Amino acid sequence: MKNTSILFGSGFLMALVMAFTFRPIDLPYGMAKGTPEIKSITSLTFGPEGVLFIGDSKSAAVYAINTKDNEFTKEFSTVEVQNIDKKLADKLGTTVDHISILDIAVNPTSKRVYLAIQSADGTPVLMTLEGEEFAPVSLENIEYAAVELNNSPAEDAKDGRGRSLRISSISDMGYADGKLLVSGLSNQEFSSTFRSIPFPFSDIQDHASLEIFHAAHGRYETTSPIKTFTTAEINGKDYLVASYTCTPLVLFPMDELKAGKHIKGRTIAEMGSGNQPLDILNVKKDGKSYLVMANSNRPVFRVNFEDIASFEGSLTEPVPDNFATEGVDFVSMPLTNVQQLDKMDDGTMILLQRKSNGSLDLWSTDKAEYLLR
């Protein structure tokens, strides 16, 4: 009898312990706790309340992680890190030629700078900048949610065939109005996939996969891949401002971006040959809004949004002989070799720039107000 009551007693105790141990805790944004299998960190963008989206091109997935870096501050300290690649390499115990900085993102809430670094052997590292020091962000046992991007029609038709040779690379990401926007390109098809994925991610795969067409001067149309994009309000309407691998800058009304629709953008400028758009963002300064674009073989361009709004044309006519950048009026800023762009606040940019002395510097433009004047 005594044994039975001990048995019952201990059973009850165990049940009680189990009930408390395994009681599910509701994590925000449908996240779960664990260690995501992140194979690469190729792009970064912030969502709401310190949620960081990590674009993983190698796994064709996006991870939303809760950084818990969610304390609002309006102030930020000036960033000026010279030879950032050397400093990072030192901290990682290697040489500069063994690391690359693939993206930077500023948490709009805390104004903390995050860096996506990749070592030569492919190991991804996420770091934050604390003053002049770097601190690794652990990706183990964190709160996260994930969404897979690969939905090629062959996925379910395959059986017993080797690993796919297809790569779905993420070229850029952005977050606006509860939606994660992802532009991607594949190594196989020359096409543009643009996804608008509601966040929190849901089990229902209702994210739109859009085919965006780009017409060259009204005549030849391709589904060219988007390299980088931003969203902006022009004349009270939301637009996607996208730059292509083949250089044109194109506007799409956001409300027209619906799955299965043949969407044609309005070309507002062509950036010229031998150039790749690298990063694009919009900034506000003294009541004016600008679109700022970093390029591989051109200085950083700046365009006033008012000019875009008043530019009614589309580049439908053949380009005249002078081959200048066509369309809206672009101003070259005194900034060359800018590899990455983001903003500390509405009017302050942060740049990763290869200076003329060869040094790779990360710096904020708060002391260079002339840039947006």
Next chain:
Amino acid sequence: MKYFSPKIRLYSLHSLIFFVLVFLHSCSQNQEDQLNIVWENEKAVGLQIPKDISIDNLEIRLVQDEERTSMLGRFEETNNGMIFKPLIPFTRGLSYELVSGDKQLGQILIPFPDMGDAYPELIAAYPSQDTVPENLLKVYLTFSQPMKEGVALNYLTLLNSNRDTVPGVFLNLQPELWNESRTQLTVWLDPGRIKRDLIPNLEMGAPLKNNQRYELLVSDGWKAQNGLELGARVSKSFIVIQRDSISPNPDQWLITTPKTNSRDQLKVDFLEALDYSLLQEVFTIKNEDGKNIPGVWELGFEEKAIAFSPDENWKTGNYTILIEIRLEDLAGNNINRLFEVDLEQPNQTKTNDGFYKLNFSIKE
């Protein structure tokens, strides 16, 4: 193999130093008393630190002439002492020191991998035929080893028939398009130059010119992930023919049907070269009941044909070959849509989803 010799010597030197280090250590101490590298998938992911060393003030630093700073990583307790796990694996060819305060407690070189097949080699370049259309869109390069990312354009050159470098041919895309194992790279020819009427096209013309001979050079020095370099430059010559503005048309393909009760190959001849990478995965065969026929696909000569060997004997009946319409030719024209659609020529664009179906029967 001649070009390997300087590296053999270099390698031998490295391994010799490593050997001597290990040897000196092992003479005086047993295995547990020395620094040991922890390997995982040929990467140096940790450093085993002997038991008698205290964790206080312990640092791992890269040995270099400049200021040596403490590396980021973490110490984990083990039965034999501690393991230091750096944020990224230690780099082969570099030395690291274990320091406590101002005192160096040990130093270790991370050796290059074993000789022989560890040197990277370019094993294939696609398209493999020696003629390509003027509007060729992409090239695939396959290596024997996982390669270093982000530097491809430093090692790729296109020479014209005068042996002059053709500038601005390849798209400088970052991050580069490597497969997961980093052994295959996709390189796009600048689409802004291929696509008619865009400024790059008008200004510089198409990257390739009809009737010209070119040579694609892959230079030596390109490092693999293991730190070893491509030993010799490799080149591939080709002649450019007229542009391809016609979509692949499966109705014109030649199908050789196998005999019933055999495992003979089903052969499909495209009569033109198609995209190497897409060909690997766009085909499926189904029987009358809509069931997939399991088997192995094998690419034919110069990506102009494909053959299918079933796992089991063919049975009499009707079959369907499903081809994903995203299959492209060398110029990026897929089954349903041309690379660039001329809007003045109506009805060229069809849907971009789904499959094209080809039927065949196996008779008694």
